[in-house]
Amino acid sequence: MIGHIRKTLWRLLALLAVLAAVPALADDPPSPAELAKIRTGNAACLACHSEAGLKKPPKDGMDLKALRKYLVHADTYAASDHGQMACTKCHGDGYDDHPHAAKAREELSECQDCHARKAMRIERQFDKSVHAENLSDSFTCATCHDAHTMALASKLRDPHKIVAQDNKICLDCHDSDLAFARIAPEKKKRPPIDDIHDWLPNTRLHWKAVRCIECHTPAEDKLSLSHEIQNKDKAEKKCATCHSANTSLNARLYRHLATEEQHKYGFINSVILGTSYVVGATRNPTLDFGLIILFAATVVGVLGHGLVRIITTRLRRSKKND
Amino acid sequence: MTKRVFMLPLWIRLWHWSNALAITVLAVTGISLHFSDPALPLVEFSLAARIHNVTGVILVGLYAVFVIGNIVTGNWWQYVPKPPGIIQRCLRQMQYYGSGIFKGEPEPFPPTPETNFNALQAVTYWSIMYLVLPAVIVSGLIFLYPQFSPDTLFGLDGLLPIALVHYLGAAVIILFAVSHIYLGTMGPKVSSLFKMMFTGWYEH
Numbered sequence: 235m236i237g238h239i240r241k242t243l244w245r246l247l248a249l250l251a252v253l254a255a256v257p258a259l260a261d262d263p264p265s266p267a268e269l270a271k272i273r274t275g276n277a278a279c280l281a282c283h284s285e286a287g288l289k290k291p292p293k294d295g296m297d298l299k300a301l302r303k304y305l306v307h308a309d310t311y312a313a314s315d316h317g318q319m320a321c322t323k324c325h326g327d328g329y330d331d332h333p334h335a336a337k338a339r340e341e342l343s344e345c346q347d348c349h350a351r352k353a354m355r356i357e358r359q360f361d362k363s364v365h366a367e368n369l370s371d372s373f374t375c376a377t378c379h380d381a382h383t384m385a386l387a388s389k390l391r392d393p394h395k396i397v398a399q400d401n402k403i404c405l406d407c408h409d410s411d412l413a414f415a416r417i418a419p420e421k422k423k424r425p426p427i428d429d430i431h432d433w434l435p436n437t438r439l440h441w442k443a444v445r446c447i448e449c450h451t452p453a454e455d456k457l458s459l460s461h462e463i464q465n466k467d468k469a470e471k472k473c474a475t476c477h478s479a480n481t482s483l484n485a486r487l488y489r490h491l492a493t494e495e496q497h498k499y500g501f502i503n504s505v506i507l508g509t510s511y512v513v514g515a516t517r518n519p520t521l522d523f524g525l526i527i528l529f530a531a532t533v534v535g536v537l538g539h540g541l542v543r544i545i546t547t548r549l550r551r552s553k554k555n556d
Numbered sequence: 557m558t559k560r561v562f563m564l565p566l567w568i569r570l571w572h573w574s575n576a577l578a579i580t581v582l583a584v585t586g587i588s589l590h591f592s593d594p595a596l597p598l599v600e601f602s603l604a605a606r607i608h609n610v611t612g613v614i615l616v617g618l619y620a621v622f623v624i625g626n627i628v629t630g631n632w633w634q635y636v637p638k639p640p641g642i643i644q645r646c647l648r649q650m651q652y653y654g655s656g657i658f659k660g661e662p663e664p665f666p667p668t669p670e671t672n673f674n675a676l677q678a679v680t681y682w683s684i685m686y687l688v689l690p691a692v693i694v695s696g697l698i699f700l701y702p703q704f705s706p707d708t709l710f711g712l713d714g715l716l717p718i719a720l721v722h723y724l725g726a727a728v729i730i731l732f733a734v735s736h737i738y739l740g741t742m743g744p745k746v747s748s749l750f751k752m753m754f755t756g757w758y759e760h
């Protein structure tokens with residue numbers, strides 16, 4: 235009995251220690267010396283898990299066909315959110331030698347293990363999403379998040395790159411019968427993504443300029459975009475949400491640029507102009523005002539001229555009659 | 557006794573009123589797109605976009621009719637202001653609009669089948685039809701197929717110059733339309749020229 239309690243206490247202590255260690259782990263970037271060590275360690279994995287490794291296998295008799303599916307691109311990895319981490323931080327020690335340990339896969343850390351606080355908030359949103367509600371538990375954070383490639387919007391900065399990264403996640407599945415069928419319920423047929431959105435003109439152009447999540451998530455989360463992908467009835471269909479002076483793009487795709495100058499060359503929402511001209515949103519109020527004045531002046535001028543014509547005609551007529 | 561002269565063949569009148577209708581629709585929907593505001597939409601954005609695109613393509617067709625019709629019938633010659641004294645005739649015309657008309661002077665260059673337009677009209681119509689409208693049409697077509705616009709220009713989106721040409725050109729055409737309609741009242745009677753645009757006959 236006492237042994238049992240002691241064991242539980244130890245476990246609790248260990249958990250607390252982990253929880254206390256996580257923020258430290260997540261906040262401090264590694265020193266240059268540490269980073270060099272990490273890179274050397276990762277290079278050992280990449281000796282096999284890269285195009286070069288595939289071409290010139292460091293070891294004979296490997297299952298190259300299987301390896302081909304498991305490549306990690308060194309530069310993309312280095313630029314990603316986890317680029318300064320050792321592969322073994324997530325993958326454990328089971329992969330140190332090849333052939334890899336039979337149970338190595340079971341040691342794989344989940345996002346929640348290191349991002350406890352953030353994951354808690356996000357998990358609440360994810361649990362309400364169509365994917366969590368309609369699909370099996372096999373749909374997890376990692377179904378969308380490739381831990382080796384994904385980078386934060388604030389890190390990518392260029393909206394084109396952000397859109398490409400984020401939409402690839404959804405389109406790799408929603409635009410591919412194979413991938414979709416792997417996770418969809420038995421009878422569910424994949425609705426062709428362009429047909430569903432045929433009410434959206436220049437559909438493919440929109441896929442390059444805005445993200446799926448711009449329309450498919452609620453706007454309430456102040457900290458970041460919500461992870462609650464809602465069902466289709468709640469999706470945004472109003473064009474003016476983006477195509478107007480008060481465009482929601484500022485709070486969404488361009489939020490990481492929100493502090494940048496908003497009125498360059500007199501245009502409103504001018505941060506967007508670097509990547510997209512958005513009818514109705516990126517306009518120039520000074521120019522608009524000038525043209526409205528010009529229009530009003532023309533109308534007033536024309537009416538005034540007409541009035542003088544009427545009056546002078548009357549005067550001439552009454553003179554003739556005199 | 558009024559005299560009647562036949563001035564305008566049917567194809568020009570049909571073209572003119574289709575063009576007027578198309579441009580009115582394009583102006584209303586274009587303004588709705590540009591000043592898009594969910595609180596007070598003139599025409600709701602997606603509807604405006606659909607109508608604007610369809611009417612834009614119709615206008616392209618009408619413009620083709622205009623150009624081809626003018627070449628085939630030789631009517632394009634009307635749009636060429638003939639020397640000598642173009643500037644003097646323009647000034648004379650402006651002086652008429654500015655003061656002569658108030659004094660009841662007669663029109664200095666009344667329309668005839670040979671010279672339908674006075675010099676000022678010829679210059680204005682030529683610029684609108686062969687400079688401004690083509691610019692609006694070409695920029696509109698690029699707007700419709702944005703893959704043909706430059707990707708970026710001076711660090712800004714390549715569609716921006718296209719949009720500015722389209723917007724400013726559209727503004728010039730709308731301003732022209734206002735004065736054009738008003739000048740339509742300057743015939744022998746207020747209604748004469750409008751009647752001519754329907755019947756083809758000029759009465760004076």
Ligand code: HEM
Nearest residue numbers: 582583586587590605608612615693696697699700719726
């Ligand atoms: C005189 C006639 C026209 C007027 C007054 C007009 C006016 C406008 C205006 C004000 C806008 C909004 C632009 C902005 O906010 O930047 C616009 C957009 C647009 N216009 Fe026009 N336009 C005319 C003719 C055309 C033609 C001939 C075409 C096509 C062949 C065209 C195609 C477009 C397209 C594609 C857009 C972008 C929005 C959309 O796709 O509906 N327009 N137009």
